[in-house]
Amino acid sequence: MPGDKYTAVWVSHTSISDFLRCPRAYYLKHVYKDPKTKHKVKLMSPALALGSAVHEVLESLSQLPRTERFSKPILDRYEDVWEKVAGKKGGFGDKETEYKFKLRGREMLKRVIDHPGIISLPAVKIQKDLPYFWLSPEENIILCGKIDWLEYLPESDSVRIIDFKTGKNEEDADSLQLPIYHLLVLHCQKRKVSGAAYWYLDSEDSLTPKELPDLDGSFQKVLAVAQKIKLARQLQRFKCPESNGCWNCLPYESILKGESELVGADEYNYDVYIAKTKSEEDERESVIL
Numbered sequence: 001m002p003g004d005k006y007t008a009v010w011v012s013h014t015s016i017s018d019f020l021r022c023p024r025a026y027y028l029k030h031v032y033k034d035p036k037t038k039h040k041v042k043l044m045s046p047a048l049a050l051g052s053a054v055h056e057v058l059e060s061l062s063q064l065p066r067t068e069r070f071s072k073p074i075l076d077r078y079e080d081v082w083e084k085v086a087g088k089k090g091g092f093g094d095k096e097t098e099y100k101f102k103l104r105g106r107e108m109l110k111r112v113i114d115h116p117g118i119i120s121l122p123a124v125k126i127q128k129d130l131p132y133f134w135l136s137p138e139e140n141i142i143l144c145g146k147i148d149w150l151e152y153l154p155e156s157d158s159v160r161i162i163d164f165k166t167g168k169n170e171e172d173a174d175s176l177q178l179p180i181y182h183l184l185v186l187h188c189q190k191r192k193v194s195g196a197a198y199w200y201l202d203s204e205d206s207l208t209p210k211e212l213p214d215l216d217g218s219f220q221k222v223l224a225v226a227q228k229i230k231l232a233r234q235l236q237r238f239k240c241p242e243s244n245g246c247w248n249c250l251p252y253e254s255i256l257k258g259e260s261e262l263v264g265a266d267e268y269n270y271d272v273y274i275a276k277t278k279s280e281e282d283e284r285e286s287v288i289l
Contacts, residue, residue, distance in 0.1 A: 003140035009230045011135070012145045013180045016225050019232070021248045026229070027238035028252035034271055042270040043251050043260065046101045049090030051166040054105050054201065055148065056081045058112070058164055062123055062149055069119060074109050088263045091274040108166060108201035115205045122152040124159050126188050133187035135219075141226045145184050158194035161185055162207065165200045176225070178210060179218030186215065251275065 019026040033040055057077045061069045082102060092098035112119055132144035149162035161181050163171075171177060178196055185193050197207035232238055240249050254260045260273040 003134065003137050005142060008140045008142045009226065009233060010142045010144055011226045011229055012143070013177045016176055016222070018248070019229050020225065022240050022246050023232055023238040024240035025248035025252060028249060031233065037271055039265065039269055039271045041252070041255050042266065042272050043255065044089065044091040044272050044274050046091050046097060047167070049085035050101045050105050053078065053081045053085055054108055054166050055164060057109060058148065061119060062125055066120060066122060074113055075106060078105060078109055088274055089272070104202065111201055111205060117206065118149060118151045118162055122154065124150040124152045124189060124191065126150070128188065131184050131188040133184065135223055135226055139227065139230065141230060143180065143183060143222065143226070145180060147181055147185060150185065153194060156194055158192040159185065159189070160195040160197065161193060163198050165198050166202060168202055170200070171198060176222060179213045180222055182213055182215065183218055183222065
């Protein structure tokens with residue numbers, strides 16, 4: 001019998017990755033709510049703004065029939081989306097930094113325009129806004145996540161998982177992202193999964209094929225971490241592995257200490273903060289003359 005999705009522990013690739021890196025960071029990103037606003041908090045950065053904007057543009061294309069995907073120029077879509085992260089909203093301390101990041105995003109999307117590949121081919125769109133399934137009904141755990149693109153392969157009536165990468169580094173070999181996506185696609189739509197690939201938009205014109213992970217092994221690995229997350233939530237025990245904090249949790253600790261700047265709320269009602277620039281910190285300092 002299914003559990004109660006309103007009381008279930010929801011896990012995703014992002015939350016699982018955060019927990020494995022630092023349980024304290026997981027708590028601050030996925031559990032903590034500001035006592036005054038009752039909202040969760042998010043720390044925006046230029047890299048996050050860039051990735052969010054590029055992914056939003058490509059996701060908007062995935063929702064369209066392939067004959068309509070280029071009806072509006074992709075770079076025009078990018079300009080519209082960029083307004084959501086422009087200036088301080090995207091963690092940009094100055095116009096020069098914003099220009100450099102925005103230009104990187106334009107170059108990635110120009111690569112898609114010049115080498116459309118899968119973007120011009122049939123695709124499958126999972127109908128749920130947030131795909132999810134019961135990882136363990138007995139333990140009331142749900143696995144959720146959004147898939148960037150599902151290429152439809154008509155010759156086998158199957159799908160191939162495509163993930164767009166906007167960072168400069170390759171995905172770690174031991175990452176649980178592909179195992180999680182494999183499980184989600186298997187349970188959230190009816191077609192067989194016959195392959196997977198990454199598209200490193202910052203450097204590659206074509207896809208990098210990836211071997212599909214073993215489903216049973218993936219399930220056991222993901223469930224094991226999800227069980228640890230559930231236990232940590234029950235015990236309210238979220239300890240950083242470093243005695244003085246680590247690079248995963250310390251930026252979020254700055255929010256609690258009032259050392260970050262609130263710039264508004266996002267579409268999911270998270271309070272969005274940015275790190276204060278050095279010049280803002282310097283202005284607080286006094287000088288003895």
